[in-house]
Amino acid sequence: MNIQPFGDRALLINWEQRIDPELNATVQAWQQAIEQAAIKGVAYSIPAYCSLTVVFNPLQIAFDTLAKKIQALETPEPATKHTRRTLEIPVDYNGADLPEVAQRTGLSEAEVIELHTNRPYRVYLIGFLPGFPYLSPLPEALHCPRKQTPRQSVPAGAVGLAGAQTGIYPFEAPGGWQIIGQTPLKVFDAEAQDPFLLRPGDTVIFKPA
Amino acid sequence: MLEVEIISAGLFDTLQDEGRPGYQSQGVPLGGAMDRQSAALANQLVGNPLGTPVVESTLLGPRLRFHGPAQIALTGAMARPTLNGQLISRYTTVNVAPGAVLNIGGMQQGCRTYLAIRGDWQVQQWLGSCSPPPYQSEVLTPDSRLQSGQRLNIQNAPEIEIRQIPLKEHPVFSKTHKISVFPGPEWAAFSNSARSHFLSQPFTLSKDSNRMGLRLAEPLPETEHLPGLLSSAVLPGTIQVPPSGQPIILMADAQTTGGYPRLAQVSTNDLPILAQCRPGDQVQFRLHA
Numbered sequence: 001m002n003i004q005p006f007g008d009r010a011l012l013i014n015w016e017q018r019i020d021p022e023l024n025a026t027v028q029a030w031q032q033a034i035e036q037a038a039i040k041g042v043a044y045s046i047p048a049y050c051s052l053t054v055v056f057n058p059l060q061i062a063f064d065t066l067a068k069k070i071q072a073l074e075t076p077e078p079a080t081k082h083t084r085r086t087l088e089i090p091v092d093y094n095g096a097d098l099p100e101v102a103q104r105t106g107l108s109e110a111e112v113i114e115l116h117t118n119r120p121y122r123v124y125l126i127g128f129l130p131g132f133p134y135l136s137p138l139p140e141a142l143h144c145p146r147k148q149t150p151r152q153s154v155p156a157g158a159v160g161l162a163g164a165q166t167g168i169y170p171f172e173a174p175g176g177w178q179i180i181g182q183t184p185l186k187v188f189d190a191e192a193q194d195p196f197l198l199r200p201g202d203t204v205i206f207k208p209a
Numbered sequence: 210m211l212e213v214e215i216i217s218a219g220l221f222d223t224l225q226d227e228g229r230p231g232y233q234s235q236g237v238p239l240g241g242a243m244d245r246q247s248a249a250l251a252n253q254l255v256g257n258p259l260g261t262p263v264v265e266s267t268l269l270g271p272r273l274r275f276h277g278p279a280q281i282a283l284t285g286a287m288a289r290p291t292l293n294g295q296l297i298s299r300y301t302t303v304n305v306a307p308g309a310v311l312n313i314g315g316m317q318q319g320c321r322t323y324l325a326i327r328g329d330w331q332v333q334q335w336l337g338s339c340s341p342p343p344y345q346s347e348v349l350t351p352d353s354r355l356q357s358g359q360r361l362n363i364q365n366a367p368e369i370e371i372r373q374i375p376l377k378e379h380p381v382f383s384k385t386h387k388i389s390v391f392p393g394p395e396w397a398a399f400s401n402s403a404r405s406h407f408l409s410q411p412f413t414l415s416k417d418s419n420r421m422g423l424r425l426a427e428p429l430p431e432t433e434h435l436p437g438l439l440s441s442a443v444l445p446g447t448i449q450v451p452p453s454g455q456p457i458i459l460m461a462d463a464q465t466t467g468g469y470p471r472l473a474q475v476s477t478n479d480l481p482i483l484a485q486c487r488p489g490d491q492v493q494f495r496l497h498a
């Protein structure tokens with residue numbers, strides 16, 4: 001892992017730059033380890049595919065001190081299949097872009113659905129919108145580009161594809177993902193104490209509703 | 210309980226505090242005041258704890274009526290605020306009589322004013338902050354985007370002595386802003402000519418700038434073939450460069466991750482200067498010493 005400054009109040013840890021479940025589990029394990037170490041001056045951290053950004057208060061801790069403290073932590077054990085959560089997400093495959101995805105991939109709509117369901121996806125990161133999971137790996141046959149013109153409004157619960165990823169819209173928002181279906185599950189619940197259904201490292205399996 | 214009535218809202222008035230640090234791993238924007246320095250000063254001038262809500266107004270402020278005695282302070286952009294038609298000073302505690310009408314008005318210089326009102330604000334929060342998130346704010350923080358006719362409730366606190374910040378410490382606004390930056394994580398991926406252009410040429414702040422980001426009009430050279438980035442964290446002050454080459458400076462409501470190369474990171478001390486930039490202003494970057 002490579003540690004570098006990111007401006008005057010953040011520290012960036014980069015691993016090998018590729019999408020890989022073990023690397024991503026390492027990122028999440030380090031995020032937890034740094035959180036648990038409760039280092040004074042650390043404000044928050046943002047895990048991604050193969051990087052972890054740690055934001056700190058420079059009046060409480062210097063970059064060099066923080067980097068040393070992180071390096072001195074014991075290498076954390078990544079969560080295993082058995083300790084990770086697996087969530088089944090029912091999907092009604094009626095999305096407006098299902099025909100376009102079928103056309104772009106040369107598959108029938110039934111084949112698109114078949115390929116998308118009943119396989120485990122990892123939540124690599126949450127980003128773009130509060131609670132929006134980036135899920136991979138998507139079978140290569142389903143890879144297709146984002147829409148030429150993003151939609152003004154995509155409904156809450158919409159299940160979409162973009163490149164090598166699939167994801168779920170937590171609430172109504174503009175977006176350019178190819179929408180293939182809709183889940184009745186609340187990925188984001190504004191009223192709840194913890195509004196987010198998914199966290200980085202979870203496993204998601206889509207089931208036809 | 211003090212009631213403050215919004216007689217007429219300005220262009221874009223929101224309640225802001227220090228945002229939601231800690232929820233960024235769930236994709237929640239940090240939020241909070243754009244010009245955190247002016248917001249903190251306003252609260253200090255009325256003796257409020259840091260992080261008490263303030264009213265952030267953009268370019269044209271609101272008109273408000275105080276239905277009881279109050280102590281207020283105005284900081285940030287240069288406006289000509291009046292109380293019952295009489296010009297009042299900025300950067301000082303102002304005593305307000307019951308029934309008085311405050312008009313913040315248009316801003317001659319700078320972009321955002323901050324109004325602090327002494328007391329304990331009774332407003333709905335989401336994840337510990339009243340700052341309206343870019344999405345779902347009408348559900349999550351219904352009080353925070355001020356509307357004409359709305360009333361704010363503030364629990365009064367004992368009156369304090371007048372406080373004042375000397376004139377020489379008020380911010381000075383110009384049309385050209387010098388901004389210190391640190392090399393960003395992908396600094397080395399940019400060509401020499403892109404980097405030297407970035408540090409030598411002025412950039413114009415474009416009209417479609419907002420609390421999520423400030424867009425710069427002039428493109429950098431040689432940015433078409435930059436390698437893509439696997440989504441990684443972005444922060445307020447991150448300068449990212451999309452394929453168009455026109456840099457975007459991410460601000461308080463920015464998303465938490467992005468895939469565009471991160472050219473530079475603005476020095477935290479200079480974020481308040483950027484928060485006060487108006488469309489059409491020029492920004493000149495230099496590497497932090």
